[in-house]
Amino acid sequence: xAMQTKERSVQNGVILELVGDLxxxxxxxxxxxxxxxxxxxxxxxxLNMAEVRFVDSSGLGLLALISQNFKLSQGKVSMLKPQxxxxxxxxxxxxxxxxxxxxxxxxxxxGQQKAA
Amino acid sequence: xxxxxxEQAGQATGQTVLIIDDEPTACxxxxxxxxxxxxxxxxxxxxxxxxEVLRRERPDLxxxxxxxxxxxxxxxxxxxxxxxxxxxxxxxxMTSNDQPEQIAEGLARGADDFLSKAASKYExxxxxxxxxxxxGLIRRLEDVTAEIRRKQEALERELQSAARYVESLLPASGxxxxxxxxxxxxxxxxxxxxxxxxxxxxxxxLLGLYLLDASGHGVSPALRSASFSTFLRRESLLxxxxxxxxxxxxxxxxxxFPLTEDGHYFTIVFATFDVRCQTLSYATAGHGGAFLHxxxxxxxxxxxxxxxxxxxxxxxxxxxxxxxxxxxRFYVLSDGLYEVPDSTGTLWGQERLExxxxxxGHRPLTEVLSGAVNEAVRWLGHEQxxxxxxxxxxxxxxxxxxx
Numbered sequence: 214x215a216m217q218t219k220e221r222s223v224q225n226g227v228i229l230e231l232v233g234d235l236x237x238x239x240x241x242x243x244x245x246x247x248x249x250x251x252x253x254x255x256x257x258x259x260l261n262m263a264e265v266r267f268v269d270s271s272g273l274g275l276l277a278l279i280s281q282n283f284k285l286s287q288g289k290v291s292m293l294k295p296q297x298x299x300x301x302x303x304x305x306x307x308x309x310x311x312x313x314x315x316x317x318x319x320x321x322x323x324g325q326q327k328a329a
Numbered sequence: 330x331x332x333x334x335x336e337q338a339g340q341a342t343g344q345t346v347l348i349i350d351d352e353p354t355a356c357x358x359x360x361x362x363x364x365x366x367x368x369x370x371x372x373x374x375x376x377x378x379x380x381e382v383l384r385r386e387r388p389d390l391x392x393x394x395x396x397x398x399x400x401x402x403x404x405x406x407x408x409x410x411x412x413x414x415x416x417x418x419x420x421x422x423m424t425s426n427d428q429p430e431q432i433a434e435g436l437a438r439g440a441d442d443f444l445s446k447a448a449s450k451y452e453x454x455x456x457x458x459x460x461x462x463x464x465g466l467i468r469r470l471e472d473v474t475a476e477i478r479r480k481q482e483a484l485e486r487e488l489q490s491a492a493r494y495v496e497s498l499l500p501a502s503g504x505x506x507x508x509x510x511x512x513x514x515x516x517x518x519x520x521x522x523x524x525x526x527x528x529x530x531x532x533x534x535l536l537g538l539y540l541l542d543a544s545g546h547g548v549s550p551a552l553r554s555a556s557f558s559t560f561l562r563r564e565s566l567l568x569x570x571x572x573x574x575x576x577x578x579x580x581x582x583x584x585x586f587p588l589t590e591d592g593h594y595f596t597i598v599f600a601t602f603d604v605r606c607q608t609l610s611y612a613t614a615g616h617g618g619a620f621l622h623x624x625x626x627x628x629x630x631x632x633x634x635x636x637x638x639x640x641x642x643x644x645x646x647x648x649x650x651x652x653x654x655x656x657x658r659f660y661v662l663s664d665g666l667y668e669v670p671d672s673t674g675t676l677w678g679q680e681r682l683e684x685x686x687x688x689x690g691h692r693p694l695t696e697v698l699s700g701a702v703n704e705a706v707r708w709l710g711h712e713q714x715x716x717x718x719x720x721x722x723x724x725x726x727x728x729x730x731x732x
Contacts, residue, residue: 271544278592
């Protein structure tokens, strides 16, 4: 399934809504959308995963990559509402160690404030 | 009479037109006209003779009369369309009876276009040129398709050669140390993944084993895996890590193999058997494919939630230690064995694999491995696994144990 992305600015960050699969086939689209946000100087990227059904090994690598890239520019990446299957894949690879997972926007933003 | 631009069009191209007509007068007249336009012209007196010329000369365009003895125009078209070597030929059907029903029948039976015998010379020229245009496009399409097929075949040969190279790096089944038997199985996917496994003989009593998976498909992950396997050789590990401790090895490997710029990485399970102390030490990095099948029947998966290699350079990988006894079996495998979908998309999964291993009990390891592969193939519905399948199974045997 192809991926659609929609970004929305919030206080101190950008929420990127993802719809579709985060897989090898959609990697360029995902990377381009995220890189454009980073280039604009965003310090906190929040990925809304509520509409993502599947993340493959390639998608997992991309998440690690963007997390590293944001860290290099003194930013961070958080994740919102992953579906249970995706959450399972994430936790097997311990991704939440790099990208904290939140159940709502307020908590994600508060996490950012706490870190600051 | 001065030539119009339309009449000149065929002169430089050297294209060939075949005329099939049983009436010599009509045939000669059409041939003269086309020769005048600069085309190379071939002639045949009926459908059968026409087929022979078509096969031999592969003209760019064939003009065929409807009414002919032996094989008429529509029958000729039908034969051409059923012949793989000829079916893309461009055919212009010529008839004096150009009723809509007859035109429809001719097109339905395989003609590409129609030409009335009463057509003006301008119409004849224009229709011949239109047919040749289509023929040119089809020929280009065929050339490009053949080129793509050649490149595809070359690529597949390269992938097969890379797969053979990866296979040459793999250990052979058999005794890998005193009292330790190993059986392995490797089936690279068509696209070639980056699975690799091997044995690291530390000493008579200490045996390292690993199975790694480079993310992605194709030659690149296979190359990355081969490079990683060089790092995981005994001498290299002694130099870089100075220890046989699985956690220390992965912690060091994590620094040597960062994420690639495309976000590619390794997952790995590394284990060390201490034959004398009867312990199995292991560490995993994002890899969930290792379990211990004890003589008691208990199956113990060794998945620990932790980061794949390269995700965070500061990660410290810990070592877990399990006591083992003769008869215990240790399996390391790639998820390519159990992450196989049936026709509805349901994965075979770890639980079904575990159930199969329990059912096979302590029958010989080779039977368990081939049983697992056969069951995965049955679930998948065909022989072609979507990802690499790599399995290494190790059993501690009592009989020839070194005391």
